[in-house]
Amino acid sequence: MKDGPDISRIATLIADPGRANMLAALMSGKALTAGELAGEAGIQGQTASGHLTRLEEGGLITRERQGRHHYFRLADGDVAEVLEALMGLAAKKGQLRTRTGPRDAELRQARVCYNHLAGEMGVALYDGLMARGVIAAQGDEVVLTAAGRAEMADLGIDLSTKSRSPECKSCLDWSARRMHLAGRLGRSILDHAFAQGWAKRPEGTRVVRFTGLGAPAFREAFKL
Template identity: 80%
Template sequence: MKDGPDIARIASLIGDPGRANMLAALMSGKALTAGELASEAGVTMQTASGHLTRLEEGGLIARERQGRHHYFRLADTDVAGVLEALMGLAAAKGQLRTRTGPRDPELRRARVCYNHLAGEVGVMLYDGLRARGVLTGEGDGITLSEAGRAEMTALGVELNQMSRSPECKSCLDWSARRSHLAGRLGRGILDFTFAQGWAVRPTGTRIVRFTGIGEGAFRKAFQV
């Protein structure tokens, strides 16, 4: 195809192993330094700088400056959604990393996907909200019902009205290979969960670790 979107360029940016590792690290939702990303990619600082320049020029990451320090994050939720979908495709086709460990079951159970809840608990939440009519519609057309909006307001879940992200959005979960909830509602629920002390996020990981009491409170609050 000689015109239209250039998927080859985007694919080549993501396809390099070093850049892919950097992007995967940024799925934590945190802004990281070039040094931190170089460590994630297993490359030198000079090589990392070249990778980051290409990713920034390609619109996949954004740079934040604080004084002399530069931090990098994913450009937006669309990039995060594509990465999560590619992770799901890779898992479905058997393209898995050889490194495994005790974190793997926890990542599958509950983790951060950019800024919202993913894993088995995230899918459970999404299915429960849909079953109760809190969410209506299908696929990218899901919306928060009026009854659902009243319920979230009563709970104290806040939606960032300043964000340009959609209010509700489905995101394909790489481990469960089913949808979980993204968008401003997904972010609001995750922030609310942390604020209530129901779960914690161990330093340096994407794991969301619920306490025994916290998971029960989470299930009760969202009726899942």
């Protein structure tokens, strides 16, 4: 018997097209019902129920109960990171879905990756913060510098809340094939953009849509 983690079990869970579509839908960071996930996967409710049970038993999703209703979400940021990396690999190898319209262009421009900003705007944010020394590479990790911490505080971005997630983390962007910013800082910046009214999320999509005034305001605030 071989020692160590068994990646085949996780890979098998993700490999099924129906389960893969449901996991991709949960990359929005929202909790969705079995019916909503069945619709995303294009499968019957009973089939979706079986898939969700397997994903839950495999530790990839969690179930939240509110009265008679059950909602599902990704188990944690580690799962989201693996899914985003697989999306990046699929894009790099040419395994792409057919692009059907402007919504796909919007996804490439700006979208939610679990709980932080991805797409071209996310990459621009990461590059800009790195170039100005707000964040810095430290070995294989990304850290918030002292100057960067002061700048975030001036913008009203509070990172004092304790969390299991790292303060800063780089995440491979599947569409741009470059890094964007994850971790508590990435999440807080996206929350700040929503709170300031610079951007909003249309219902039922991962798109982050910046307003006409919001896009330049976001770029000015973070000196992009």
